[in-house]
Amino acid sequence: MISATTAHSVVEPSITTRRFAGSLVVLYAVITMIPLVWIVLTAFKSPDDAISYPPKVMFKPSLEGFCNLFTTRSRQTPEFIRSLGPPQGLCDSIARSRNMVVAGPSNYVPRFINSLIIAFGSTVLAVALGTLSAYGFSRFRVPLKDDLLFFILSTRMMPPIAVAIPIYLMYRTIGLSDTRLGMILLYTSVNVSLAVWLLKGFIDEIPREYEEAAMIDGYTRFQAFVKVVLPQATTGIAATAIFCLIFAWNEYAFAVLLTSGNAQTAPPFIPIIIGEGGQDWPAVAAGTTLFLVPIVVFTVLLRKHLLRGITFGAVRK
Amino acid sequence: MNELSASSRITYRAVMVRPGAARRIRGLSDRTLAWLFITPTIVLLLAINIFPLLWTIYLSFTNYRANRANVPTIWLGADWYQSILTDPDIWAAMQVTAHFVIWTVVIETVLGFGLAYLIDKKFRGHGMWTTIILLPMMLSPAVVGNFWTFLYQPQIGLFNYVIAFFTGREASSFQMLGDVTLSPWAIVIVDAWMWTPYVMLICLAGLRSIPDYLYEAAEVDRASKWRQFWSITLPMALPFIMLAVLFRGIENFKMFDMVNLLTGGGPGSTTEVASITLKRAAFESWRTGYSSAFAIILFVTVFGLANIYVKALNKVKSR
Numbered sequence: 001m002i003s004a005t006t007a008h009s010v011v012e013p014s015i016t017t018r019r020f021a022g023s024l025v026v027l028y029a030v031i032t033m034i035p036l037v038w039i040v041l042t043a044f045k046s047p048d049d050a051i052s053y054p055p056k057v058m059f060k061p062s063l064e065g066f067c068n069l070f071t072t073r074s075r076q077t078p079e080f081i082r083s084l085g086p087p088q089g090l091c092d093s094i095a096r097s098r099n100m101v102v103a104g105p106s107n108y109v110p111r112f113i114n115s116l117i118i119a120f121g122s123t124v125l126a127v128a129l130g131t132l133s134a135y136g137f138s139r140f141r142v143p144l145k146d147d148l149l150f151f152i153l154s155t156r157m158m159p160p161i162a163v164a165i166p167i168y169l170m171y172r173t174i175g176l177s178d179t180r181l182g183m184i185l186l187y188t189s190v191n192v193s194l195a196v197w198l199l200k201g202f203i204d205e206i207p208r209e210y211e212e213a214a215m216i217d218g219y220t221r222f223q224a225f226v227k228v229v230l231p232q233a234t235t236g237i238a239a240t241a242i243f244c245l246i247f248a249w250n251e252y253a254f255a256v257l258l259t260s261g262n263a264q265t266a267p268p269f270i271p272i273i274i275g276e277g278g279q280d281w282p283a284v285a286a287g288t289t290l291f292l293v294p295i296v297v298f299t300v301l302l303r304k305h306l307l308r309g310i311t312f313g314a315v316r317k
Numbered sequence: 318m319n320e321l322s323a324s325s326r327i328t329y330r331a332v333m334v335r336p337g338a339a340r341r342i343r344g345l346s347d348r349t350l351a352w353l354f355i356t357p358t359i360v361l362l363l364a365i366n367i368f369p370l371l372w373t374i375y376l377s378f379t380n381y382r383a384n385r386a387n388v389p390t391i392w393l394g395a396d397w398y399q400s401i402l403t404d405p406d407i408w409a410a411m412q413v414t415a416h417f418v419i420w421t422v423v424i425e426t427v428l429g430f431g432l433a434y435l436i437d438k439k440f441r442g443h444g445m446w447t448t449i450i451l452l453p454m455m456l457s458p459a460v461v462g463n464f465w466t467f468l469y470q471p472q473i474g475l476f477n478y479v480i481a482f483f484t485g486r487e488a489s490s491f492q493m494l495g496d497v498t499l500s501p502w503a504i505v506i507v508d509a510w511m512w513t514p515y516v517m518l519i520c521l522a523g524l525r526s527i528p529d530y531l532y533e534a535a536e537v538d539r540a541s542k543w544r545q546f547w548s549i550t551l552p553m554a555l556p557f558i559m560l561a562v563l564f565r566g567i568e569n570f571k572m573f574d575m576v577n578l579l580t581g582g583g584p585g586s587t588t589e590v591a592s593i594t595l596k597r598a599a600f601e602s603w604r605t606g607y608s609s610a611f612a613i614i615l616f617v618t619v620f621g622l623a624n625i626y627v628k629a630l631n632k633v634k635s636r
Contacts, residue, residue: 017438018438018441021435021444022438022440022441022442022443025432025440025443025446025450028432028450029449031375031390032449032453032510032514033449033452034475035453035461035468036453036456038485041462042467052473053472053478067371080570091402105571121549131357132355132357133359136350136351136352136354136355138350139347140350140351141351147332151362151464155362155367157567157616157619157620158571159371159590159591159610159616160575160592161596162373162612162615163369163370163608165369165373165612166370166372167369167374168600173507184458185361185365186365187365189362189365191363193362205504221347246455246497250456250458252457252459253592256577257401257596257600259340266460267457267459267574271459271578274609279467283462283466288463288464291457291460292457292460295455295456295457296452296455296538298455299448299451299455300448301417301446303448306451307503307519307522308519310518310519310564311564314560315519
């Protein structure tokens with residue numbers, strides 16, 4: 001931190017260098033954000049604005065995308081629509097202006113709820129199992145420790161499709177196919193390797209002396225774990241949980257192969273939102289936007305631990 | 318403090334009442350506890366990872382088809398392995414995968430390292446801009462990949478419009494996803510967009526781990542900035558760069574979701590990476606035995622390559 005105050009230290013880049021570096025990075029950041037900004041803009045466009053050429057940056061905002069995302073509609077004759085009473089709500093009046101009536105809710109909300117249940121369920125399980133094993137690996141002499149740890153990591157190297165074949169057969173046999181429980185167990189098994197590796201790093205950093213002191217005071221090892229180590233590891237556990245949550249939230253390969261109706265999550269559902277004559281882009285964009293918002297929030301929360309999470313704890317800063 | 322005395326009281330009472338029971342609680346030896354803590358994880362992984370893997374190995378030697386479970390299973394030996402290794406379609410898929418892996422890793426490493434190098438200059442607001450740059454990699458590859466098909470639309474897509482704007486070509490004159498020469502690059506572009514930040518973040522950690530005194534010593538010796546870069550910055554950051562390459566290499570070798578939604582392997586099979594071939598064989602033509610054998614070959618390939626690479630990485634680290 002001394003270097004921050006001595007402006008003329010030899011290793012400090014000059015003001016010109018900094019400005020130049022800064023402007024290049026900002027340029028990259030702006031370019032990289034364009035696709036994301038475009039998703040959000042498209043969500044608020046009317047279908048005509050969304051597919052206009054040249055692409056429209058200025059447009060009249062519309063909630064039609066969100067309406068189409070949450071409802072299913074059926075086309076009717078103008079006479080039939082006139083014979084109905086006044087439109088019920090905003091979405092109904094938008095639909096009627098297109099000679100359609102709202103027929104019912106779409107599947108987006110159930111898929112979103114599936115995503116929530118499966119992501120949170122598998123996160124809780126993976127973090128619980130991971131914390132226990134990480135503590136075991138961190139504090140005890142376990143025979144073949146390095147081999148076991150490597151084994152846990154190596155389960156991450158298989159292509160998901162390769163695992164999906166026997167899982168599909170196994171789930172079909174024991175009745176877990178297309179169930180939330182099946183997906184929770186599957187995502188837990190994928191996440192637990194990350195959880196063990198990350199949490200072992202976090203727990204390794206907690207001095208053993210804390211527990212030893214507690215055990216001298218009469219705690220059993222288990223009590224020391226619960227009352228001394230767990231509170232110390234809260235930050236690490238929270239960071240790990242968010243990583244597991246993001247994985248389960250984003251996962252597509254298993255979800256598209258192993259679920260169809262009952263337990264399908266949002267990622268396989270969003271691409272198949274179609275309107276009349278092809279994909280309904282404002283609706284897809286609206287679904288995508290809603291789906292991405294939690295991740296953006298989490299990323300900002302996680303930024304200090306990101307590095308550790310994406311390298312399985314190999315790089316700690 | 319209160320909690321502490323409360324729980325010691327519990328232990329104390331246990332000792333008073335039933336010495337044997339107390340010994341059992343206290344005597345939950347570290348070894349027992351270690352196994353109690355570790356076993357659930359191992360059991361879960363055995364059930365959902367290892368057992369299926371063994372099953373895959375077994376199936377790869379049989380004619381089993383998941384959509385015809387009633388047909389009696391015949392042991393075929395290594396027939397599938399032989400036919401896969403001599404199948405030109407499989408080699409085509411492996412070439413597509415290699416093109417994808419090599420180009421994404423090269424582009425992401427160059428861009429990622431460059432960005433990290435610039436961010437390490439610590440200009441004002443670099444923290445905020447770093448977080449913004451990191452966003453794409455946290456998003457769902459499937460959902461984002463699907464949206465890129467919209468950006469790539471020849472008539473209405475933003476990507477084509479921007480390219481047309483800067484090159485003066487007609488926006489509808491080229492199809493990123495429909496053209497056999499462009500589509501392999503279309504998937505490389507999206508992957509580079511998503512994962513450059515990943516390499517950047519790891520490289521940044523590498524650059525920040527270089528102690529200042531090395532540069533100070535180099536300045537004293539009047540080494541040029543160019544020389545400092547090649548003899549201090551790059552060698553010191555190399556283990557981190559190699560780690561990033563390892564992670565990206567493994568991930569992209571397995572790539573499925575983003576490519577499946579962008580092109581589905583098409584047009585023809587120009588973007589059919591290994592995972593998509595595998596999915597087509599396993600879940601579309603239901604050749605379970607064949608696809609199991611291919612899955613095993615892929616797994617052994619990743620595992621073998623990763624192991625060789627880690628050895629090289631350790632050598633660089635210990636240098």
